[in-house]
Amino acid sequence: AAGVIQSPRHLIKEKRETATLKCYPIPRHDTVYWYQQGPGQDPQFLISFYEKMQSDKGSIPDRFSAQQFSDYHSELNMSSLELGDSALYFCASQKTMGLVDSNTGELFFGEGSRLTVL
Amino acid sequence: AQSVTQLGSHVSVSEGALVLLRCNYSSSVPPYLFWYVQYPNQGLQLLLKYTTGATLVKGINGFEAEFKKSETSFHLTKPSAHMSDAAEYFCAVSFSGGYNKLIFGAGTRLAVHP
Numbered sequence: 462a463a464g465v466i467q468s469p470r471h472l473i474k475e476k477r478e479t480a481t482l483k484c485y486p487i488p489r490h491d492t493v494y495w496y497q498q499g500p501g502q503d504p505q506f507l508i509s510f511y512e513k514m515q516s517d518k519g520s521i522p523d524r525f526s527a528q529q530f531s532d533y534h535s536e537l538n539m540s541s542l543e544l545g546d547s548a549l550y551f552c553a554s555q556k557t558m559g560l561v562d563s564n565t566g567e568l569f570f571g572e573g574s575r576l577t578v579l
Numbered sequence: 580a581q582s583v584t585q586l587g588s589h590v591s592v593s594e595g596a597l598v599l600l601r602c603n604y605s606s607s608v609p610p611y612l613f614w615y616v617q618y619p620n621q622g623l624q625l626l627l628k629y630t631t632g633a634t635l636v637k638g639i640n641g642f643e644a645e646f647k648k649s650e651t652s653f654h655l656t657k658p659s660a661h662m663s664d665a666a667e668y669f670c671a672v673s674f675s676g677g678y679n680k681l682i683f684g685a686g687t688r689l690a691v692h693p
Contacts, residue, residue, distance in 0.1 A: 494680065503669060503683040504623070517680055551622065555679060567613075568681055572622040 463487055465554050465571035473577045474542050482537040482574045486554030492516070493535040494568060495527060496551040504551055510535060511557060542578045549573045581606045581672050583684035591690040598642075598657040600687045602670030605651065611679065612653040613671040614644055617686075623669065629653065640664070665691045 466485040474480050486493050492511045496504035497520075506519035510529035521527075524542075529535045539546060553568040586601040604610055614626040627638025634646040644655045653670060669686045673679040 503685050504681075506680055506682070509680060519680075553623075553681075557679070567625060567628060568679065569625075570615075570623040575620075 465552055465569050467550075467552050467571035467574050469574060470572065471575050471577075473579065475579055476542055476544065478542050478578075479538065479540045480542060480576060481539070482550050482552075482576070484535045484537070484552030484554075484571060486533050486535070486552075487556075487569055490554035490556045490569070491533065492555040492557045493529055493533070494553040494555070495521075495535070495537050496553065498549040498551060498573070499545075500548070502548075507537070539576075542576075544578050547576060547578045549575050581610065581674070581682050583670050583672050583682055585668075585670050585684035585687050587687055588685065589688045589690065591692065592660045594662055594691055594693055595659050598655070598660045598664065598689065600655040600668050600670075600689065602644075602653045602655065602684060603651050604653060604670075604672045606672055606674075608674055611673045612644075612646060613673075613681065614638065614642070614653075614655050615669045615671060615683075617667045617669065619666075626655070626668075660689075660691045662691050662693070665689055 468483045494509045495507040498504045507521040508527050509517045513529045525539050527537045551573045553570045555568050582605045584603045612629040615623040627636050629636050629646040637643045642657045667686050670684040671681040673681050
């Protein structure tokens with residue numbers, strides 16, 4: 462079965478550079494979530510999109526932005542990179558059913574993109 | 580607000596011994612509860628989940644968890660640990676129904692020794 466695809470898997474950048482991470486959700490999934498996991502930390506929610514609109518925002522720095530495109534893939538753009546941005550970035554997708562239907566609540570995670578800022 | 584507390588950042592057991600990883604949650608609405616496992620340098624894999632219905636849920640690799648509303652707990656257990664169970668385990672909570680952002684606990688690293 463198709464899974465969530467993230468690219469690139471590894472990325473090395475210098476301080477003050479920019480980086481773009483891409484996420485391709487499972488087909489027919491309409492919701493995408495981005496999480497940041499620092500070394501030895503739990504995943505922290507950054508931002509989410511439902512039907513191409515931002516649905517929620519967490520601890521995402523102002524230097525970061527994201528969007529979801531018409532084909533439902535999402536991109537996380539990070540500018541003015543800092544050493545502290547070094548982390549594993551996860552994307553997850555979900556099929557969010559209507560209010561009438563029960564929602565399984567399950568998020569399907571990609572393998573993550575490891576960003577190293579030097 | 581929702582939150583998750585995992586008791587014990589590191590748990591060490593012998594191969595064949597019982598595994599018990601503790602998770603307590605706080606939620607003002609009926610929660611959905613999850614356990615994810617993360618192997619080194621890999622993504623998050625769902626072990627099991629509780630949404631509604633039976634409070635004892637069985638997952639992959641012989642793991643199970645019981646939702647206890649009175650104790651606001653969702654502890655993860657496995658009767659007999661295997662070396663391959665060594666990994667980081669995350670408990671997570673979300674709102675029931677509709678939008679489902681996950682809130683993760685700090686994680687518990689399970690070590691299994693011979």
